[in-house]
Amino acid sequence: MRITVNVNGEQHTRDVEPRLLLVHFLRDELGLTGTHWGCDTSNCGVCAVWLDGTPVKSCTVLAVMADGHEVRTVEGLAHGTELDPVQQGFIACHGLQCGFCTPGMMMTARWLLDHNADPSEEDIREAISGQMCRCTGYENIVRSIRWAAEHGGGARTADTATEAAPGREEVRA
């Protein structure tokens, strides 16, 4: 099946089997190996990417389901040569050890800060609760995200935020 996916602002067209998972499409077809893949149970969250502006587990989405949609991966996090405050925070606060969970954590962190410029520690823990760090570096990951919030991390909303769930409406009585 021929699909076209916008990944980090670029259109990519490929012929894929319907059973190809989005995580494998990104890694194997597009060579974007920043998105990791760590379990077969949808539990670890290392494969987190944005699909139409919302973080999802890309091992539980078919690549064909992303046809015509927008994906953002860790490769699209920096602004040209300037690292995103979230990336800077992970460096400043030693938020990574082996780095395996790091891309997924950063994608969720970026989304959190786009929606809540000043998250509490509890907000941060809740946001990353579907993602596992096998180096158990959670304390420093939380600190890294706080660092990003305190160093202009929340101010990037204008150029990065995509409206969540466009077209959805709620009618109140």
Place this chain on the structure above:
Amino acid sequence: MQVPAAFQYETATSVEHAIELLTRYGPEARVVAGGHSLLPMMKLRLAQPEALIDINGLGELALIRVDGHDLAVGAMVRHAELLASPVVGEHFPILRDAERVIADPLVRNRGTVGGSLCQADPSEDLSAAFSALRAALVVQGPGGRRTIGIREFFLGPYETALTEAELLVEIRVPIRSHASAYRKVERRVGDWAVVAAGAVLEITDGVVTEAGIGLTAVGAPRFVSEQAEDFLRGGRPDDESFAQAGRTAAQECRPTADQRGPVDYKRHLAGELTTRALRVAAARARGQEA
């Protein structure tokens, strides 16, 4: 690396189109909503559909509306949207309580309300919550639309009253004066329930006029304890009667032992969580707790 077996993939452009595709592909076709139950099962080869009909493009199924006296939740509403909805939080705290403890934020961003109910997993949280609320399910098939009471919808584990080529389109719950709560014990954040209980209470002049008790993961028939509901109806909403309702629910359910715990522990939890959910609901009715 676990990958699903090969299948045909089709994108539905309308509910009618989805039904047409389901009819064309026959019994080996499945719709895919969030895919967060179906794709893991396909990776494990516990499910091997020959065709997947993707209904993610059906915006008409993705709305939360107030329609007359009902809250109407489209089948494609994501868990995260139900959780964030102010109208749901205001009138149905049981749904907000349940959504808070379903999986994790990333799974909630993708998994859908309709998928949860159609999966009919014996541990599904929304199945218990909507059963306690006596929701009505609107389904559509080749012969048109019909409405099924949720308590007639669940036929058994992973089995629903949906017939071939039928789609769940909407879940409806009347907005009326009632109080509700949901309480769950899980092994760790984001896990399926060891046991969870939901309570819905309608109280008039200090008397319980209607009660809904939902239970999940303990083999409760159709996710409810009817005996506890019968006991509560007509009584006073006090601690003593809530404790007895808990004992009744614990007796009526049929838990099985697994990696989440032995039978007696689960039965104990079923009773305790029923009592606690009732207490929280009653406190909310008095305006004492959000």
